Amino acid sequence: MIPGQENMSHESKHNQDQYPVKFRKEQLWLRANMIQAIRTFFIDHQYLEVETPSLIASPAPESHIDAIEAGNLYLQSSPELLMKRLVAAGYNKIFQICRCFRKDERGRQHLPEFTMLEWYRAGIDYKALMEECEDLLFTVVKALGKEQKIHYQGQTIDLEKPWKRISVRQAFDRYSSITPEKALMEDCFDQIMVTMIEPHLGSTKPTFLYDYPASLGSLARLKPDENDLAERFELYMAGIELANGFSELVDPEEQEERFKKDREERTRSGKVNYPMPKKFLLALKDMSDTAGIALGIDRLIMILGNREFIDDVVCFTPDELQENSRP
Amino acid sequence: MYNASDLRKGLKIQIDNEPYIITVFEFSKPGKGQALYRCKLKNMISGISINRTYRSVDTFKPVSLDERKMQYLYEQDNEYCLMDTENYEQIFMNHEQIGDAHNFMTDNIDVTILFFEERPIDLTLPNFVDLTVTKADPWVKGDSVSGDSKPVTLETGYTLRVPPFIEEGSKITIDTRTGEYVTRVKT
Numbered sequence: 479m480i481p482g483q484e485n486m487s488h489e490s491k492h493n494q495d496q497y498p499v500k501f502r503k504e505q506l507w508l509r510a511n512m513i514q515a516i517r518t519f520f521i522d523h524q525y526l527e528v529e530t531p532s533l534i535a536s537p538a539p540e541s542h543i544d545a546i547e548a549g550n551l552y553l554q555s556s557p558e559l560l561m562k563r564l565v566a567a568g569y570n571k572i573f574q575i576c577r578c579f580r581k582d583e584r585g586r587q588h589l590p591e592f593t594m595l596e597w598y599r600a601g602i603d604y605k606a607l608m609e610e611c612e613d614l615l616f617t618v619v620k621a622l623g624k625e626q627k628i629h630y631q632g633q634t635i636d637l638e639k640p641w642k643r644i645s646v647r648q649a650f651d652r653y654s655s656i657t658p659e660k661a662l663m664e665d666c667f668d669q670i671m672v673t674m675i676e677p678h679l680g681s682t683k684p685t686f687l688y689d690y691p692a693s694l695g696s697l698a699r700l701k702p703d704e705n706d707l708a709e710r711f712e713l714y715m716a717g718i719e720l721a722n723g724f725s726e727l728v729d730p731e732e733q734e735e736r737f738k739k740d741r742e743e744r745t746r747s748g749k750v751n752y753p754m755p756k757k758f759l760l761a762l763k764d765m766s767d768t769a770g771i772a773l774g775i776d777r778l779i780m781i782l783g784n785r786e787f788i789d790d791v792v793c794f795t796p797d798e799l800q801e802n803s804r805p
Numbered sequence: 806m807y808n809a810s811d812l813r814k815g816l817k818i819q820i821d822n823e824p825y826i827i828t829v830f831e832f833s834k835p836g837k838g839q840a841l842y843r844c845k846l847k848n849m850i851s852g853i854s855i856n857r858t859y860r861s862v863d864t865f866k867p868v869s870l871d872e873r874k875m876q877y878l879y880e881q882d883n884e885y886c887l888m889d890t891e892n893y894e895q896i897f898m899n900h901e902q903i904g905d906a907h908n909f910m911t912d913n914i915d916v917t918i919l920f921f922e923e924r925p926i927d928l929t930l931p932n933f934v935d936l937t938v939t940k941a942d943p944w945v946k947g948d949s950v951s952g953d954s955k956p957v958t959l960e961t962g963y964t965l966r967v968p969p970f971i972e973e974g975s976k977i978t979i980d981t982r983t984g985e986y987v988t989r990v991k992t
Contacts, residue, residue: 542839542861582810582861583840585832668838669858676835694837712836722836747862 498789498798505783505791508622512779513575515621516595519614525571525597530560532577536755539740540696544581544749546590552752553579556772557596558697559758562726565598566765573597575775587718587788590796593775600768604698604709604725607769608686611713611721612639615684619782630716630781633681642685649675649687658691667694679714687712696736698724699767713773715781723771730762807865812842817849817868820857824849824868824921850902850926871920877910885910887918887925898925908963909934909981930981935990936960941973 520527534554537545545552554560557574564572578594599607616637619626628635650658654674661667679685688711692700695708709725727733737759741751779791789795807818814830829845842859849868859865875887875896884897885907896918900907906928910916914934919927940958954966959979967986971977976990 540837542834542837583832583834584810585834588832588834668835669841671835671838672833672841672843673858690836696837719836 498795499793502790502793505779505785506793508783509775509779509791511622512618512782513775515618516575516614516775518621519617520573520597523571525573525599526569528561528564528569528572528574529576530554530557530564530574532579534560536753536758538697538755539737539744539752541740541743541747545752546579546581555580556594558770558772559755561596561598562765562768562770563758563761565600565726565768565770566761566763570600571598584796586786587777587780589776589788589792592788594772595775596770596772598726598768598770600766602769603767604688604711604723604769607723607725607771608643608688608711608713609640611723611771611773612641612684615778622782624782628715628782630784631786633716635680635715635781636683638683642680642683644679644685644687645689646687646691647689649679653678662691662693667691676714676719677717680716680718684713684715684720687714695724696740697727697733699727718777718781719774720777720781721771721773723769726765726768726770728762728765728767730759733762734759807867809840809842809859809861809863809865812844812859812865817870818846818865819868820846820855822922823851824870824926825855826868828854849921868921873918873920875916875918877912877914877916879912880907880910887916887928890915896925898928902926903928905984906930906981908959908961908984909936909979911936911960932981933978933987934981935976935978936963938967938971938973938975938977941967941971941975944969944972 517527532554533548533551535551537552537555538559543555545555556578557576561572561574573595575593575595577591579591581590583590599610616639619628619637626637628637646658650656650661650670654670656670658667661670679687689701689707690710692706692708695710698708698710701707701709711723712719713721737754744751776788776791779785780788783791785791807816812827812830814827817824817826819825825846825848827844828847831843832840833843834840840861844857844859845854846857847854874890876890878886878888878895880886883900885903886895886897888895902925909930915931917929918925919929936959938957939960942955953968955969956964957967957971958964965984965986967977971989976992978987978990979985980987
């Protein structure tokens, strides 16, 4: 029996507004058991668990991700750069479960502080990583004693491998009336993604959306035969974006050029710039071909626990920390 | 000014100089893409709802609303004249702005007017008003056919059902929120 399952059912009928954390037992047990199952998977696959610092000097200069300042450092928006420095130093298979912090992100599926699973493996590319991602989630769901068919908010998602794969171009073709190039030019790529494409992804099977336009994969390697595309993918279940992975760009010069462009874009949209991650760029020289992926733990709990709001899967939401709010 | 990160359900913002309230709010951020703030907004004057998607660079003018105590003076050609009880300033509101309130408004009644940027947009009546019955069928003792209530017409032209003992010339209390009879006013 999975721990926690014996005492879950009888308490959930009360008014959930009065004391929300009382009614999250099922989700908090699921969280704990899931994290154990994830660790077991990686340990069984000879991965090293690492803990890189959360307080960092130079977050990646992503155009649309803002870090939270902490003194003269930043809370990590992702452990990506430090984990890749480890890979470059010869740690070929590493994983980490950590908190990430992103300014002003709050919604049904967003918290400004959330839990990320991130792993890197040298010697494979993004396609092999998709398969490992399938293996991981399949194994975790089984270890949790859950059925292969997941019921989420009225949808039934079958985890039987292989999962669906659809390229960004195919998705735009199928669900919108515009090409990805045109959408980028007219600055409506994200809007079309959110309103027209994402809702269809992963509704009967988990779905990998892959081969993003080159400009949308700042740290990803370009496809050798089609260099307007980045070897990047996202995993969707029930329309929810669960993971983002790619073949890592290991060319320090190209990476520096891209960082410069990202920084210029940040300046143009009035955002602050972080110090250039020079030590990371230096380390890239020693990095061989690698693929890496980040997966949102809270969202996976939402899906496996059939919860509509990310609020329901954490101990306390930022709103509940306010001293003038409910307990 | 508000930033996009201030947007939430219930927030009031201006769009094209009209006051709107956010009734549905959804934050989304695809992949490594930009944040999108999807809102359904209700125009606080017309009641018409619209959908808008905002981005993090957008800013919004807050809606400042004032309430003023006023007295209703008279109606002429569907225009209702009201006077500020403090500075005696007079304003006019039309039928549309007043809504159903005209059913319960008699001369000199005190009301609360909601202003948006010096424009009157809503009128709130006291919860209870006393009005005179101008037309009622007489009460026939023992008449069980008409049941427990009968229709009457008030001085404002509003008709409603009241208990059978209410007669022409009676004063009754009405709940303006429901438009229903509350009690007979003892004279």
